[in-house]
Amino acid sequence: MALIVQKYGGTSVGSTDRIRNVARRVARYHREGHQLVIVVSAMSGETNRLLALAKELSADPNPRELDVVAATGEQVTIGLLAIALEAIGIKARSYTGGQVKVRTDSAFTKARIQSIDDAAMRADLGSGTVVIVAGFQGVDEDGNITTLGRGGSDTSGVALAAALKADECQIYTDVDGVYTTDPRIVPEARRLDTVTFEEMLEMASLGSKVLQIRSVEFAGKYNVRLRVLSSFEDPEATSQGTLITYEEDKHMEKATISGIAFNRDEAKISVMGVEDRPGIAYSILGPIAAANIDVDMIVQNIGASGHTDFSFTVNRSEYQKALDVLSRERTKAFKAREIIGDSRICKVSVVGIGMRSHTGIASKMFKALADEGINIQMISTSEIKISVVIDEKYLELAVRVLHQVFELDKAPSAGA
Amino acid sequence: MALIVQKYGGTSVGSTDRIRNVARRVARYHREGHQLVIVVSAMSGETNRLLALAKELSADPNPRELDVVAATGEQVTIGLLAIALEAIGIKARSYTGGQVKVRTDSAFTKARIQSIDDAAMRADLGSGTVVIVAGFQGVDEDGNITTLGRGGSDTSGVALAAALKADECQIYTDVDGVYTTDPRIVPEARRLDTVTFEEMLEMASLGSKVLQIRSVEFAGKYNVRLRVLSSFEDPEATSQGTLITYEEDKHMEKATISGIAFNRDEAKISVMGVEDRPGIAYSILGPIAAANIDVDMIVQNIGASGHTDFSFTVNRSEYQKALDVLSRERTKAFKAREIIGDSRICKVSVVGIGMRSHTGIASKMFKALADEGINIQMISTSEIKISVVIDEKYLELAVRVLHQVFELDKAPSAGA
Numbered sequence: 001m002a003l004i005v006q007k008y009g010g011t012s013v014g015s016t017d018r019i020r021n022v023a024r025r026v027a028r029y030h031r032e033g034h035q036l037v038i039v040v041s042a043m044s045g046e047t048n049r050l051l052a053l054a055k056e057l058s059a060d061p062n063p064r065e066l067d068v069v070a071a072t073g074e075q076v077t078i079g080l081l082a083i084a085l086e087a088i089g090i091k092a093r094s095y096t097g098g099q100v101k102v103r104t105d106s107a108f109t110k111a112r113i114q115s116i117d118d119a120a121m122r123a124d125l126g127s128g129t130v131v132i133v134a135g136f137q138g139v140d141e142d143g144n145i146t147t148l149g150r151g152g153s154d155t156s157g158v159a160l161a162a163a164l165k166a167d168e169c170q171i172y173t174d175v176d177g178v179y180t181t182d183p184r185i186v187p188e189a190r191r192l193d194t195v196t197f198e199e200m201l202e203m204a205s206l207g208s209k210v211l212q213i214r215s216v217e218f219a220g221k222y223n224v225r226l227r228v229l230s231s232f233e234d235p236e237a238t239s240q241g242t243l244i245t246y247e248e249d250k251h252m253e254k255a256t257i258s259g260i261a262f263n264r265d266e267a268k269i270s271v272m273g274v275e276d277r278p279g280i281a282y283s284i285l286g287p288i289a290a291a292n293i294d295v296d297m298i299v300q301n302i303g304a305s306g307h308t309d310f311s312f313t314v315n316r317s318e319y320q321k322a323l324d325v326l327s328r329e330r331t332k333a334f335k336a337r338e339i340i341g342d343s344r345i346c347k348v349s350v351v352g353i354g355m356r357s358h359t360g361i362a363s364k365m366f367k368a369l370a371d372e373g374i375n376i377q378m379i380s381t382s383e384i385k386i387s388v389v390i391d392e393k394y395l396e397l398a399v400r401v402l403h404q405v406f407e408l409d410k411a412p413s414a415g416a
Numbered sequence: 417m418a419l420i421v422q423k424y425g426g427t428s429v430g431s432t433d434r435i436r437n438v439a440r441r442v443a444r445y446h447r448e449g450h451q452l453v454i455v456v457s458a459m460s461g462e463t464n465r466l467l468a469l470a471k472e473l474s475a476d477p478n479p480r481e482l483d484v485v486a487a488t489g490e491q492v493t494i495g496l497l498a499i500a501l502e503a504i505g506i507k508a509r510s511y512t513g514g515q516v517k518v519r520t521d522s523a524f525t526k527a528r529i530q531s532i533d534d535a536a537m538r539a540d541l542g543s544g545t546v547v548i549v550a551g552f553q554g555v556d557e558d559g560n561i562t563t564l565g566r567g568g569s570d571t572s573g574v575a576l577a578a579a580l581k582a583d584e585c586q587i588y589t590d591v592d593g594v595y596t597t598d599p600r601i602v603p604e605a606r607r608l609d610t611v612t613f614e615e616m617l618e619m620a621s622l623g624s625k626v627l628q629i630r631s632v633e634f635a636g637k638y639n640v641r642l643r644v645l646s647s648f649e650d651p652e653a654t655s656q657g658t659l660i661t662y663e664e665d666k667h668m669e670k671a672t673i674s675g676i677a678f679n680r681d682e683a684k685i686s687v688m689g690v691e692d693r694p695g696i697a698y699s700i701l702g703p704i705a706a707a708n709i710d711v712d713m714i715v716q717n718i719g720a721s722g723h724t725d726f727s728f729t730v731n732r733s734e735y736q737k738a739l740d741v742l743s744r745e746r747t748k749a750f751k752a753r754e755i756i757g758d759s760r761i762c763k764v765s766v767v768g769i770g771m772r773s774h775t776g777i778a779s780k781m782f783k784a785l786a787d788e789g790i791n792i793q794m795i796s797t798s799e800i801k802i803s804v805v806i807d808e809k810y811l812e813l814a815v816r817v818l819h820q821v822f823e824l825d826k827a828p829s830a831g832a
Contacts, residue, residue: 016472019473020473053496054495054499056432057436057499057500057503058502058503061499062498062499062502064509065494065495065498065510066495068494068495068510069492069499072489073488075484075485075487075491076466079470079482079483080473080481080485082478083473083481083482083485084473084474086477086478086481087473087477092481094480098514099559099560099561145512145515
């Protein structure tokens with residue numbers, strides 16, 4: 001008997017038929033004697049519908065009120081799933097974020113979880129009741145409803161698993177695991193049985209979209225065993241999906257690269273001709289952070305004659321806001337010759353824990369792109385990934401070429 | 417400067433355009449210097465959509481979970497209205513039933529308000545902020561979400577007005593006041609400038625649908641000045657609607673009858689041939705009440721040879737449930753020769769505070785119906801109303817004939 005947290009995303013609960021399917025899967029685990037906490041998203045399309053209503057009323061809706069509206073999506077799903085479970089004879093009880101006491105800070109629309117009160121859930125689990133919790137939402141110190149931002153239900157699931165010291169956190173989605181890249185772009189893409197946390201972190205942040213980045217960080221930090229599975233399989237099927245592991249698997253050594261990740265949602269901003277002095281990066285990025293804009297890649301070129309160029313990427317939806325912040329701060333916080341930007345870019349990355357012990361990955365990657373005539377605009381590297389920013393029109397081509405060059409369609413030989 | 421509670425029903429907030437209209441009306445009152453608490457229903461159709469989802473999953477959904485689902489309708493509206501107000505420069509803050517602390521009992525889907533905490537609202541009103549509260553919902557002692565049942569938003573509005581000792585509670589709806597009867601049935605129906613609480617109570621309970629019955633009781637009990645207005649008029653128009661008064665207006669003396677009310681939503685149940693002994697009514701209605709079924713009319717005929725017939729009406733949606741309860745209790749709690757029912761009935765009533773000082777109203781009513789060949793199945797009377805149950809096919813005919821016979825199309829002469 002294990003304590004399992006299962007998280008179902010929007011498409012997995014997109015209709016009453018699918019909710020009934022989720023109930024059947026939950027019933028199977030319940031039958032097997034497991035204690036279950038189910039975290040659900042809003043029915044697919046619902047969050048967008050709600051936000052669109054708000055946008056009809058204001059170009060810049062009050063974020064506190066936006067959260068009041070958006071949080072209803074998950075609240076509907078928890079009630080419906082509880083009803084579906086009771087209909088097949090399983091005791092269930094739903095909780096909103098506020099009811100279970102998912103306490104967050106007050107950063108509306110992108111709040112962070114601070115603590116979770118597990119008392120009520122423990123009592124329910126002890127009596128054989130399935131606990132259903134609204135993902136994506138919490139409540140701040142003053143009782144205001146907050147949301148965790150897009151994809152926040154994954155984070156809710158992992159945070160609940162951590163708070164309950166669950167044996168496993170299963171993330172159900174519309175894919176049956178983590179692939180070497182998006183199979184819609186490369187049909188030969190292969191499902192990975194395991195992937196390390198670090199790789200997953202890079203894959204998620206680079207736009208693999210299977211899991212929300214914060215949930216993976218959270219899982220790593222709190223030692224939560226995380227598994228990605230498909231909710232579209234027969235509820236009685238026992239597929240294993242992809243397990244996210246803490247340590248690199250010995251037999252994975254041979255696989256230098258685990259996957260090719262990409263992200264179309266970024267935009268690039270360059271601040272040209274700023275003074276090359278200590279503190280210049282902070283004077284540019286400080287106001288950006290103060291405006292709650294997340295920055296992804298940051299690149300600073302070597303300066304010449306006391307000046308340098310500074311580039312970074314932000315989410316495309318925050319591109320204009322970031323430009324506005326910079327033009328307001330320009331001359332105040334820093335001087336610049338020019339501020340330019342481009343929202344028609346994408347980021348493509350090769351990711352692999354094995355990269356650490358192998359050389360030549362970067363040059364192999366750059367050569368492959370050069371052979372196709374793809375110009376690289378920005379480069380950034382970490383221990384286990386190399387990312388490049390390129391014109392977005394080359395995205396599919398770059399991903400296909402890199403998947404092929406690194407032979408990702410073939411299973412790692414030591415695993416055979 | 418006054419403290420005004422305004423309640424807007426589902427059709428008044430049925431689209432973002434209409435919500436914007438509500439915001440404009442609120443803005444006018446705000447400009448005039450009033451303190452405002454706005455209570456809103458779910459956007460029209462929304463509650464039905466949500467309940468239909470639940471019904472797809474279970475024929476008999478868990479009521480606690482049904483409330484979790486249903487309460488989201490109003491939560492969406494409060495957030496949207498707050499956003500609409502801020503968009504035109506007015507500070508606003510939304511509260512769910514749980515946040516404002518509308519404390520109710522735990523009778524899910526038909527909870528009753530026990531107390532309201534006005535501290536947070538007072539603070540907002542003091543700072544010129546418009547307070548927006550989700551109608552129809554509350555929270556029980558254990559933090560469970562509850563709803564007050566259909567039309568409960570009116571009750572929320574009146575209860576808030578009572579808790580805040582508001583100067584007036586304005587109920588905005590799709591009609592511009594209380595009419596002598598439904599103008600869709602009798603085009604000559606006339607809007608009443610004032611109507612007494614007692615009349616309104618009878619009108620509402622008899623199905624006038626303008627106000628929910630419990631809200632009128634509440635308003636009478638806590639001396640809340642209640643006004644019915646149309647939300648479809650120009651937000652800048654200053655119509656007076658119908659004021660519900662505590663005392664009968666002197667100049668109304670002449671108007672013996674204020675209106676003709678009716679209700680199609682009832683069903684009739686007769687328990688035939690029960691023992692004519694003390695306690696028999698309780699042994700029949702006790703189990704009905706225990707099953708949380710509301711009973712409206714009750715009629716017991718004079719018994720013969722130690723037996724009597726006992727009839728009552730319930731809401732049509734609870735007709736089958738009531739029959740089930742009785743067949744279960746039969747032979748246990750009471751013996752009966754036969755239990756019969758009819759759901760194809762309606763109730764038509766003449767209502768008027770002036771009835772108290774006038775005779776002959778009943779005979780005039782019965783004659784008018786007899787002249788049209790309409791058979792009366794049940795009769796019940798109070799100080800200010802006479803109700804009859806008839807075949808539902810005669811409803812429109814009966815209402816028209818009675819409106820004419822009591823000359824309701826003409827303004828009361830002393831008022832001219």
